[in-house]
Amino acid sequence: MQPPLPIGTVVQNRYRLLKILGQGGFGRTYLAEDTGRFKERCALKEFIPVQTGAYTPEKSKELFQREAATLYQIQHPQIPQFRATIEQDGRLFLVQDYVEGKTYSTLLTERKSQGKRCSEAEVLQLLQQMLPVLDHIHAKGIIHRDISPDNIILRVSDRFPVLIDFGVVKELVTRFQSPQKIPTLTTVGKMGYAPPEQIQTGRAYPSSDLYALAVTCAVLLTGQDPQDLYDETSLSWTWYRWIPPVNPGLTAVLNRMLSYKPSDRYSDAREVAIALKSSYNNPAQSKIPPTQVQATPAPQYSQIQTVAVNRGGAIGAATAAPIAQSQYPSNQPNPVIPAATERSSWDNPMLVIFVGMFLAILAGVGSWAIVSTILNNPAQVKTILTPIPTPTVFDNPTDSTPTPTPIETPTPTPEPEPVTSEERLNLLPGDSLSTPGNLKANETANYIINGTKGQQLSASLEEEGVLITILGPKEEPVDDRSTRVTRWEGVLPDNGNYTIQLRTVRGVQEGAYRLNLRLTNPEPTPTPTETPTPTPTPTETPTPTPTPTPTPTLGENPFPGEEFKVAPPATNEYEEEPLDLPPGNASAQISGRTSQRRIKRYLVYAQAGQVLSARIQTGASAARLDIRHPNGQLVENASGLGEWEGKVDSSGEYKIDVTATEATNFTIEVNVRQ
Numbered sequence: 001m002q003p004p005l006p007i008g009t010v011v012q013n014r015y016r017l018l019k020i021l022g023q024g025g026f027g028r029t030y031l032a033e034d035t036g037r038f039k040e041r042c043a044l045k046e047f048i049p050v051q052t053g054a055y056t057p058e059k060s061k062e063l064f065q066r067e068a069a070t071l072y073q074i075q076h077p078q079i080p081q082f083r084a085t086i087e088q089d090g091r092l093f094l095v096q097d098y099v100e101g102k103t104y105s106t107l108l109t110e111r112k113s114q115g116k117r118c119s120e121a122e123v124l125q126l127l128q129q130m131l132p133v134l135d136h137i138h139a140k141g142i143i144h145r146d147i148s149p150d151n152i153i154l155r156v157s158d159r160f161p162v163l164i165d166f167g168v169v170k171e172l173v174t175r176f177q178s179p180q181k182i183p184t185l186t187t188v189g190k191m192g193y194a195p196p197e198q199i200q201t202g203r204a205y206p207s208s209d210l211y212a213l214a215v216t217c218a219v220l221l222t223g224q225d226p227q228d229l230y231d232e233t234s235l236s237w238t239w240y241r242w243i244p245p246v247n248p249g250l251t252a253v254l255n256r257m258l259s260y261k262p263s264d265r266y267s268d269a270r271e272v273a274i275a276l277k278s279s280y281n282n283p284a285q286s287k288i289p290p291t292q293v294q295a296t297p298a299p300q301y302s303q304i305q306t307v308a309v310n311r312g313g314a315i316g317a318a319t320a321a322p323i324a325q326s327q328y329p330s331n332q333p334n335p336v337i338p339a340a341t342e343r344s345s346w347d348n349p350m351l352v353i354f355v356g357m358f359l360a361i362l363a364g365v366g367s368w369a370i371v372s373t374i375l376n377n378p379a380q381v382k383t384i385l386t387p388i389p390t391p392t393v394f395d396n397p398t399d400s401t402p403t404p405t406p407i408e409t410p411t412p413t414p415e416p417e418p419v420t421s422e423e424r425l426n427l428l429p430g431d432s433l434s435t436p437g438n439l440k441a442n443e444t445a446n447y448i449i450n451g452t453k454g455q456q457l458s459a460s461l462e463e464e465g466v467l468i469t470i471l472g473p474k475e476e477p478v479d480d481r482s483t484r485v486t487r488w489e490g491v492l493p494d495n496g497n498y499t500i501q502l503r504t505v506r507g508v509q510e511g512a513y514r515l516n517l518r519l520t521n522p523e524p525t526p527t528p529t530e531t532p533t534p535t536p537t538p539t540e541t542p543t544p545t546p547t548p549t550p551t552p553t554l555g556e557n558p559f560p561g562e563e564f565k566v567a568p569p570a571t572n573e574y575e576e577e578p579l580d581l582p583p584g585n586a587s588a589q590i591s592g593r594t595s596q597r598r599i600k601r602y603l604v605y606a607q608a609g610q611v612l613s614a615r616i617q618t619g620a621s622a623a624r625l626d627i628r629h630p631n632g633q634l635v636e637n638a639s640g641l642g643e644w645e646g647k648v649d650s651s652g653e654y655k656i657d658v659t660a661t662e663a664t665n666f667t668i669e670v671n672v673r674q
Contacts, residue, residue: 002090002091004020004023004028005017005030005046005091007019007020010035011032011044011086011088011093012086012088012589012591012617012667013617013618013667014034014035014036014589014617015032015033015034015035015042015044015086015093015095016032016033016035017030017031017032017044018030018031018032018033018041019031021043027045027046027047028045028046029043029044029045029046030043030044030046031043031098032044036669041098042083042095042096042097042098043080043095043096043097043098043099044093044094044095045093045094045096046091046092046093047064047091047092047093047094061087061092062481064085064092065085065580068082068085068094069485069486069487069580069582070142071094071166072581072582072586073140073142073486073582074136074137074140074142076133076136076137077160078129078130078132078133078160078161078162078163079133079136079137079162079163079164080096080097080098080099080162080164081096081097082094082095082096083095083096083097083586083587084586084587084588084589085588086588086589087591088591099153099155099162099164100155100156100157101153101154101155101156101162102153102154103149103150103151103152103153103154104126104149104150104152104153104154104161104216104220105148105149105150107149107154108149108219108220108223111223112223117220117221117222117223117243118220118221118223120221120246120247120250122220123217123220123221123250124247124250124276126152126161126216126217126220127213127217127272127276128273128276129160129161130152130161130163130213131269131270131272131273132269132273133161133163134206134209134210134213134269135268135269135270138206138209138268138269139465139505139508140465140505141467141484141505142166143204143205143206143208143209144163144166144209144212145166145189145194145198145204145208145209146165146166146189146190146193146194146212147163147193147209147212147213147216148190148193148212148215148216149216149219149220150165150190151163151164151165152164152216189204189212191226192215192225192226192227192230193212193215193216193226194208194211194212195207195208195211195212195262196260197262205262206267206268206269207257207262207265207266207267207268208262210257210265210266210268210269210272211257211258211259211265213257214254214257214258215229215258217254218237218239218254218258221239221243221246222239222242222243223242224239224242228242229242235260237255237258239254247279247280248279249275249276249278249279249280250276250279250280252275252279253272253275253276253279256275257272416440416441416442417442418442418443418444419440419442419443419444420443420444420445420446421443421444421445421446422446422447422448423445423446423447423448424447424448424449425447425448425449425517427449427450427517427519428519429452429455429519429520429521430519430520430521431518431519432516432517432518432630432631432652432653433516433517433518434514434515434516434517434651435447435514435515435517436512436513436514436515437502437512437513437514437515438510438511438512438513439466439502439503439504439510439511439513440504440509440510441504441508441509441510443503443504444501444502444503445501445502445503446499446500446501446502447499447500447501447502447515447517448497448498448499448500449497449498449500449517449519450496450497450498451492451495451496451497451498451519452492452495452521453492453493453494453495454491454492454521454522455491455492455519455520455521455522456489456490456491456492456519456520456521456522457470457488457489457490457491457492457498457517457518457519458488458489458516458517458518458519458578458603458653459487459488459489459500459515459516459517460486460487460488460515460516460605461486461487461502461513461514461515461516462513462514462516462607462651463511463512463513463514465504465505465508465510465511465512465513466502466503466504466505466508466511466512466513467484467485467486467502467503467504467505468482468484468485468486468487468488468500468501468502468515469482469483469484469485469500469501469502469503470482470488470490470498470499470500470501471498471499471500471501472492472493472494472496472498473494473495473496473497473498474494475499478490478492478493478498484503487580487605489578491522500515500517502515516605516651516652518630518652518653523573523574573597573598573599574598574599574600574601574657575598575599575600575601576601576602576603577590577592577600577601577602577603578602578603578653579602579603579604579670581604581605581670581672585672585673585674586671586672586673587669587670587671587672587673588669588670589617589667589668589669589670590602590667590668590670591618591665591666591667592658592665592666593663593664593665593666594623594658594659594660594663594664594666595660595662595663595664596659596660596661596662599657599658599659600657600658600666601655601656601657601658602655602656602658602668602670603653603654603655603656604653604654604655604656604670604672605651605652605653605654605672606648606651606652606654606672607648607651608648608649608650608651609647609648609674610647610648610672610673610674611645611646611647611648611671611672611673611674612627612645612646612647612648612654612670612671612672613643613644613645613646613670613671614627614643614644614645614656614668614669614670614671615642615643615644615668615669616642616643616658616666616667616668617666617667617668617669618665618666618667619660619664619665619666619667620642620666622660622661622662622664623658623659623660623664623666624639624640624641624642624658624659624660625638625640625641625642625643625644625656625657625658625659625668626638626639626640626641626655626656626657626659627639627641627644627646627654627655627656627657628654628655628656628657629650629652629654629655630650630652630653630654630655632655640659656668656670
């Protein structure tokens with residue numbers, strides 16, 4: 001790993017490093033100030049790829065940009081906004097908002113030092129405020145993978161929890177550092193917090209994040225590590241044994257979130273929120289169950305009071321009370337029953353025995369008489385039993401076996417059948433095409449185009465909620481970055497029909513989209529044997545002597561024995577690079593090199609009505625900007641500039657050419673905003 005950058009270093013002539021916030025497997029996190037935004041503080045996450053094995057620096061950068069594009073989709077007030085990716089001296093950085101506050105791990109440590117822990121109300125509030133955050137990212141098909149007290153910050157400004165350090169980037173680091181493990185599994189997630197399927201198989205689902213959030217709540221409630229709250233023998237969580245009883249509804253919700261199988265947990269964050277609301281609004285569920293009451297020590301009542309207030313059915317418990325109380329010393333005098341003023345006749349034991357025997361004989365005779373009457377009159381049995389089948393369940397709300405009603409046993413709604421639509425598009429080389437549409441969760445839209453090997457295809461979506469998959473002629477993804485993405489650009493590997501497949505993000509019921517396509521032919525590469533060598537023209541050759549030489553006739557070669565060749569006009573080469581900016585307001589800083597013959601060209605997608613701007617930050621003495629429309633024509637008054645800004649009138653991929661009269665290094669800033 002490279003050493004940290006010195007404090008005070010200015011990255012990309014814009015971000016001044018103030019201090020190191022942390023360091024781990026991802027790399028380092030710096031606190032910086034953005035000199036281009038009134039010294040606003042931000043966090044720079046440095047990613048240092050291991051430049052060995054299957055991942056070259058170029059491949060590492062490519063995958064890093066792709067994963068960063070995933071994070072750009074997240075826009076939630078409780079998640080630091082990812083703003084840009086930058087590169088300097090082989091180092092890759094993510095720029096995101098800085099959150100001032102303490103992690104819940106730090107807060108718990110402070111509480112434990114005072115002999116305290118987080119209260120039930122605090123944990124319930126954290127759970128309720130985190131569920132909308134998870135619902136937001138899961139709707140976009142993004143799993144955090146690393147929820148724990150270390151990755152949740154209590155923001156100072158509004159006292160809201162903020163989710164940081166997405167595991168999708170840490171998974172990327174793991175793949176870079178251990179490329180041989182790519183086909184197997186990843187180690188993203190903290191032991192004790194990550195669910196079994198994530199640790200064992202590397203797979204993660206929305207319920208995996210719910211599992212980790214439940215472990216976080218249990219740790220905050222108990223103040224114990226996850227390993228102490230899990231029983232390896234019974235393979236169950238026993239966190240509730242470490243603390244006094246909490247609301248049974250909260251206990252039930254957390255225990256279901258902690259289920260071993262993902263199918264036994266809640267399916268999404270909204271289902272958890274509904275269960276929480278139901279449990280706290282239902283008074284019956286808010287009562288402490290009998291098992292918890294029995295665990296509470298019994299109060300020190302005297303024997304006289306116990307006998308007086310208990311019902312007949314509780315006599316056994318009352319008589320056992322003195323035995324339990326004798327184990328604890330008491331400073332109070334033993335209660336004494338006052339002596340009776342007169343002796344009752346019931347104090348005579350012989351009288352009591354006689355009365356008891358009489359009652360027993362009377363009961364036996366009465367029972368025999370009743371049984372004999374029933375056996376001798378079978379018709380009366382039918383008469384007595386006739387009313388029993390009459391249903392009385394509706395008159396008795398406490399009946400333990402009520403007759404089911406249609407409301408209690410609803411018929412499950414059948415899942416909608418998958419629907420697939422196909423449309424062939426006539427996309428010719430050099431043309432751009434934009435197609436709007438709308439998709440439901442059970443629908444798939446396939447757009448088919450004809451492509452030729454070597455052609456370049458660009459496909460992108462303007463709206464959120466829908467993802468692209470590019471399938472080749474063999475109906476397989478064309479490469480490892482063409483499955484369920486918002487944007488793809490690459491070279492077609494074969495001749496045939498290509499399918500641009502659109503589906504909604506998991507969890508999204510319906511999504512609108514606008515698909516933008518562009519197909520271009522590869523630029524022809526000149527063959528070295530076809531390059532002619534220039535020779536002096538006859539008119540430019542000086543005569544060695546004053547003796548006049550005969551003027552050659554038209555078509556005659558003035559240099560016998562040599563082939564006459566004409567020098568071709570000089571041509572410029574363009575090195576194109578797409579800038580993958582997220583929808584909405586976004587900016588990026590890019591460094592590169594340009595020259596008179598090899599011009600650096602950046603492709604930036606902008607929607608109609610958006611403002612596109614470009615500015616040269618370094619190399620302005622030699623470099624200039626040319627701005628071109630998607631069709632390649634120069635924008636009016638946008639040639640040979642150091643800075644340009646304007647509102648675009650049509651959607652498409654605009655071209656920003658960085659030109660120079662000599663080889664020049666440069667840095668430019670590109671911005672797209674509403």
